[in-house]
Amino acid sequence: GGAILAVSQFTLLGDCRKGRRPSFVAAARPEEADGLYRSFVTEVAGQGLEVQEGRFQQHMDV
Template identity: 70%
Template sequence: MRAVVQRVSRAKVTVAGEVVGEIERGLLVLLGVSEDDTQDDASYLAEKIVSLRIFPDDDEKMNRSLLDVAGRMLVVSQFTLYGDCRKGRRPSFIKAARPEQADNLYRIFVAEVQGRGVPTATGRFQTHMDVELVNDGPVTLLVDSRKEF
């Protein structure tokens, strides 16, 4: 399971002109699920992301987690995180999970985050979405449950 984690001052997801998820200060997480992922990957990634010390303390050092600052999370499914661009010009998505598996693990991830006390909004799975954000910093990190990077 992979995530692009962006510290934001605000973010929202719109589907066909309707806002389906919106947060103020917190994290926008673009979440990709691979064919090899399990519930353990979702649990690991949820714990890792909510505990990342990437919010400033009183000395402006990245020393506080999402939990420490009572932030929120917006989670958007992003199968293209498993796009392989090494050959040719068209990405291959053969490592991405099938929609049924991906949706299930996406929901498990969201539940794991909520279970840790983080107010969480979501996009709409398997739908064309417009994602807007104000990246605070900017701070953007890549996190992988298999620790591939």
């Protein structure tokens, strides 16, 4: 057993190859991204880990 805190991180899809400002053109739409996040949480929980999760699309202090 074990436990994790799952927090979605939209900046992982930021493309910083051009200039200083990241481009999020390739990022998934919020509906699709939320589904991917939910699938991840479900998969981890299915491995027998306790999962606490952040709220998708919310500002959080972790």
